[in-house]
Amino acid sequence: MRRVWAVIRREYLQRVRSRWFVFATAGVPLLLVAATAVPVVLASRNEAADRTIVVLDLSGDVGPWVARALEKGGYVVEPASAVDEERVRRRVESGEVGGYLVVDRESLVAGYARLVVNESPSALRQLSIRQAVIQAALAHQLVGTGTDVEQVLAGGALEIERIAGSGGGMNAPASAAAYAGSFVLYMVILLYAVAVMRSVLEEKTNRIVEVILSSLSPWQLMLGKILGVGAVGLTQLAVWVLVGGAMVALGFPALLAVRPELAELAAITSGLPGPSFFAYFLVFFLGGYFIFSALYAAVGAMCNSDEEAQQAQFPVMILIFVPVVALVGVIESPNSTLSVVLSLIPFFSPFLMFARAVGGAAPFWQVALSIVLMWLTMLGVAWVAGRIYRVGILMTGKRPTLTELMRWLHQS
Amino acid sequence: MTDEYAVRLEGVTKRFSGHTAVDHLDLEIPRGSIYGLLGPNGSGKTTLIRMIMGILLPDEGRITLLGADPDQTRRENVGYLPEERGVYKKMKVLELLVFLAEIRGVTRKVGRGRAGDWLDRLELGGWADRRLEDLSKGMQQKVQFISTVLHEPELLILDEPFSGLDPINQDVLEAIMLEFHRGGMTILFSTHLMDQAERLCERVCLISRACRVLDGELKEIKQRERTGVVAISFDGPADWLAGPEVMRQEVATGAVHLVLHKGADPKGILRRGVASGAEIHRFEVVEPRLHEIFLRHAGGQAEEGSRRAAPGTVRGSVAASR
Numbered sequence: 025m026r027r028v029w030a031v032i033r034r035e036y037l038q039r040v041r042s043r044w045f046v047f048a049t050a051g052v053p054l055l056l057v058a059a060t061a062v063p064v065v066l067a068s069r070n071e072a073a074d075r076t077i078v079v080l081d082l083s084g085d086v087g088p089w090v091a092r093a094l095e096k097g098g099y100v101v102e103p104a105s106a107v108d109e110e111r112v113r114r115r116v117e118s119g120e121v122g123g124y125l126v127v128d129r130e131s132l133v134a135g136y137a138r139l140v141v142n143e144s145p146s147a148l149r150q151l152s153i154r155q156a157v158i159q160a161a162l163a164h165q166l167v168g169t170g171t172d173v174e175q176v177l178a179g180g181a182l183e184i185e186r187i188a189g190s191g192g193g194m195n196a197p198a199s200a201a202a203y204a205g206s207f208v209l210y211m212v213i214l215l216y217a218v219a220v221m222r223s224v225l226e227e228k229t230n231r232i233v234e235v236i237l238s239s240l241s242p243w244q245l246m247l248g249k250i251l252g253v254g255a256v257g258l259t260q261l262a263v264w265v266l267v268g269g270a271m272v273a274l275g276f277p278a279l280l281a282v283r284p285e286l287a288e289l290a291a292i293t294s295g296l297p298g299p300s301f302f303a304y305f306l307v308f309f310l311g312g313y314f315i316f317s318a319l320y321a322a323v324g325a326m327c328n329s330d331e332e333a334q335q336a337q338f339p340v341m342i343l344i345f346v347p348v349v350a351l352v353g354v355i356e357s358p359n360s361t362l363s364v365v366l367s368l369i370p371f372f373s374p375f376l377m378f379a380r381a382v383g384g385a386a387p388f389w390q391v392a393l394s395i396v397l398m399w400l401t402m403l404g405v406a407w408v409a410g411r412i413y414r415v416g417i418l419m420t421g422k423r424p425t426l427t428e429l430m431r432w433l434h435q436s
Numbered sequence: 437m438t439d440e441y442a443v444r445l446e447g448v449t450k451r452f453s454g455h456t457a458v459d460h461l462d463l464e465i466p467r468g469s470i471y472g473l474l475g476p477n478g479s480g481k482t483t484l485i486r487m488i489m490g491i492l493l494p495d496e497g498r499i500t501l502l503g504a505d506p507d508q509t510r511r512e513n514v515g516y517l518p519e520e521r522g523v524y525k526k527m528k529v530l531e532l533l534v535f536l537a538e539i540r541g542v543t544r545k546v547g548r549g550r551a552g553d554w555l556d557r558l559e560l561g562g563w564a565d566r567r568l569e570d571l572s573k574g575m576q577q578k579v580q581f582i583s584t585v586l587h588e589p590e591l592l593i594l595d596e597p598f599s600g601l602d603p604i605n606q607d608v609l610e611a612i613m614l615e616f617h618r619g620g621m622t623i624l625f626s627t628h629l630m631d632q633a634e635r636l637c638e639r640v641c642l643i644s645r646a647c648r649v650l651d652g653e654l655k656e657i658k659q660r661e662r663t664g665v666v667a668i669s670f671d672g673p674a675d676w677l678a679g680p681e682v683m684r685q686e687v688a689t690g691a692v693h694l695v696l697h698k699g700a701d702p703k704g705i706l707r708r709g710v711a712s713g714a715e716i717h718r719f720e721v722v723e724p725r726l727h728e729i730f731l732r733h734a735g736g737q738a739e740e741g742s743r744r745a746a747p748g749t750v751r752g753s754v755a756a757s758r
Contacts, residue, residue, distance in 0.1 A: 030538035038526065232522030235583070238489045238511055239539045418491060 027240055031248025032255065035223065039256045049260045053267035057275070074122040076100040077153075078112050082128035089160035090127050090137075097152045116140060125153065132161050194383035199355050202379035205305055206351055209312060210375055214344060216257040217316035218337075223249055224324030224417070225333055233417055242414040250317045257313065265302065304381050304391075311398040312374025315405050316344065322409035325416035326424055347375040358385035368394050370401035408433060441500070442467045442591045442622040443488055448497030450483055457483040459646040460497070465624055465639075470617050472633040472654075473626040474726075475643035476734045481626040482519050484643070485595050488624075489516050502590060512541050515584035519595035519626075523576055525569040529560065532568060533579065537586040547586055554582040558608070574601055581609065585616075592616060594625040598632055610636060630727040640726070644734040658723045661732075664696035665722040666705065672714030679705055691718065 039045055077099050081087025091101040102121070104112055112124045123141035130136040135158040139145070145153070155177070163173045175181070194202060224246075227233040236245055319340045327333040347366070354363040358380045367376035368390065377394040380386035415432040416424070424432065445463040449456065458480045465471045475481050486492040487499060490506035501510040524532055530551055537547030555561050558578045568576060577600050584592065592613075598606050613623055613636060627633050633640060640657065642650040650657055668677070669691045677685060677692065681700035686693040696702060702721055709716050724732075 027539045027541070030535060034527075034535050038524075226524075227522070230522035230525065231518070231520040232524060234486075234491065234518040234520060235516065235522065235536065235580070236539065237491055238514070238516040238518075239508075239536075241508065 028244050028248040028251075031240070031245060032252040035249055035252025036255050039219070039253065040259060045256065045260070049263050052264060053271075056268070056271060076102060076121040078102045078104050078115070078121055078124035080104050080106065080109060080112060080124050080126045082106050082126060083132065086127045086129075086131050086160060086164060089164045090125065090131070090157055093156035093160045093163070094125075094153070097156055099156075113140065116142060125157075127157065127160075131157055132164060135161050194355060194358060194385055198383040198385075201301060202355050202383040203351070205301065205382050206347075206375045206379045209305065209309055209378060210344065210348055212257055212261065212309065213312045213316055213374060216253050216313060217320040219256075220250055220253050220317040221320035221324035221333060221337065222330075223253065224321050224413070225327060225330065228325065228417055229328065237417070242417055243410050246318070246321050246410060246413050250314065250321065253317065254310070254313050257309075261305075261309070301382055304378055307395060308374040308378040308381075308398075311370075311395065311402060314402045315371065315374070315398070316340065318402070318405045318409040319343075322412040322416070325413040326419075326429075343371045347372040351375060351379060355379055355383065358383055364390065368397065370394070370398045373398050440467065441465055442469075442502060443624065444500040445484075445488075446498045446500075448484075448487060448494045448499060450480075450487060450492060450494050456646050458487070458494070461643075461646070461648055463641060463648065463651065465622065467622050468617075468620055469622060469638050470613065470636055471622070471624045472637035472640040473624060473643065474628075474630070474633055474640055474730060475626075479643045479734070480646045481643055482595055485518075485593055485624075485626065488593065489514065512587065513590040515587070515589035515592045517580060517584045517592075517594045517597055521577060521580045523568045523580065526567060528565050528567055529555065529571070529579055530564040533583055533586060536583040540587040542587045550586050550588075551582065554586070555579075558582065574605060577601060578605065589621070591622045591624070594623070596627060597625055598627060598629055606632070630725070630730055634726045642730065642733055649733045650729070654726070657729065658726075661724050661729045662721065663724055664698065664700060664702075665724075666694045666696065666702045667691045667718060667720045667722050668694065668705075668709070668716065669718045670709065670714045670716045673712050674714070676705070676708040676712040676714065679708065681705060693722070 075098070077094060079087050079091050079094070079101055081090075081103065087103055091103060094101050104124070109124075112121075115121050116123055119142065123139055123145070126138040126140070135154070137153075137157045139150075139153060159173055159177055162171075162177070166173060227236065233245075240248075320337065323333060323337045323340060327336050350363075350366055350372070353360075354367060354376050357363060363376070363380065366372050367380050367386070373394040377386060377391060381391045411433050412429060441464050443463065443465040445461055448458055448461045448463075450458040461480075461484065463484075473481050473484070483492065487494050488501060488506060490501070490511060499506055502513055504510055527535070530548065533551035533555075534544055534547040537551065538544060542550075552561075552564065555564050558581075560575060560578060560582075563571060563575065568579065571579065581594075581597065584594070597609060597613075601609060610632065613625075617623060625636075634654070637654050639653050640650070641648060650661075667688070674692075677694060681694075681696050681702065681704060683695045683697050686695065694702075694705065706716075706719055709719070
């Protein structure tokens, strides 16, 4: 076992120290941080003045409604009357206030208003101001009717009551988590399984494998390699999760403090994955990674060059692509017979059963069954791949045909 | 019996699709000997070595390595330098050595110490923290040699250890091998370089066409392979050279070679020479050089071997055909 450990250690350290790994692991969170921080920094310049809007009321009665709606959206509102326009204009020019909004009777009937600013406002700001005007107009017109304008403008609500059936569809945040999670799984599993293949291929093409196989069994070498590369993948995922978690916990409130108009985005935080998401992710990542890395190790052992490997990995690629294509349909109707069957196929489970489980659509027994099937498949794949690997790793020359591969499996 | 031989092969056969690489071969390598495995390209040396190392399994026959089947415990006591040498190009020299020692059961600490000593000895001390891709081929080969001895094996198996080394490093390697030999290590190596084999080996085995042609102590083989050539240099009359023993005369540089009839005794010639009054500087029954023995037994096969490799065969035969 100490020998396998040496292989794991080598694979792990060589990769973790590589420039590529540092870049990908640190770079992705850095990009995320930058994407969050840049608007914050930009907005925090002169923020108080920027968020102050003077409402110039030409109608005499719409003004307060608009002011209230704007304040709800996080603006500081100063009322003014028509005679003040020259003075207000100068204050905008000097940057003392963010702009002034002219409302009149037209605002009431058509939701029309005029915004005077120094610089063209962001799309988000335009939207929030426009919404405030519309909301004010409707609220003003519907006063006394008991209409909850805010609720109506938010798109109403549809409550669903199911009478029969096991497991439901997914709500929006759940299906978003399912999509995102499956996609990341697909990327990470493919990335690291291919890394295993490249590593096998490297050892084979530079012939060091013969030295190593004089001290280790092919099985030990393959095991060590798969575990080592897998540990690199887990490390990378852990860094991403930690940085992402820290950003949601610390960065998002900071962002909201300066850009209150982003408050609607806060809804996303409520849909953020919880512990069960990560538990499923880990289980299905490990299952998928072990299955596919063993397959890719066998592909690497069969080939003698990158070009050959490109072709030889095609059958394995199909096993990964089918679930990716099926993913949309499975998330749409997670409990159709097709979805259930596909997600129970061990090669597809890492992506499809994961999506159904995370979306809360799969009954527990199906999830458990798929995990059992997946781990059984893993043993089977390891057996097959181990044999192909054992024979292939010392072969050179032509890539084996299917019949030859079958013969390899029967060789002791 | 088991302890007498470091390696013992009984009727070992290995076939690859289309041809037999090793054919019912018997071989016994006594403990503590320096053993040379000679043979033309494609004769099955590398396949043989791979089977001894348990990398390939024989189709027939039995291999005993250090008293048992060549399993992992036995291989732990073997230092193996394959013919096709690879390294992890991106690794640092010392890291690679420590790793290769570790997979042979040496702790990291011990491995690091020994690797450092060896690097210094082979004048690679300054390269310990460089990546292998920065090293020349010859330097890489020295690193690979170091990796074969870090776990202090009982048996050293070197496949063409001298190829690719310059004469200075060949001498260094030779000296190290002799030093190990004096320390009691068994050394099996294959080579094309007959001079080296002649200097180093106590015993040799000549393989040709997958079969053993000659095997035994070098001295004995040479005696057995004597062709009955006498080299003579002298001043004075020359008529005594002709006689019933002599098949023909050949003039070589600084000497006359007399090729004798089979089984003839050269003593009569010497007697005649002394009687004739010639001044004889040299009268020597010439032992054939290993080179000549090699050519005599394997000459016909050398060209054939190069045509043999077919695509899709295991690397042993492809490699050996180069």
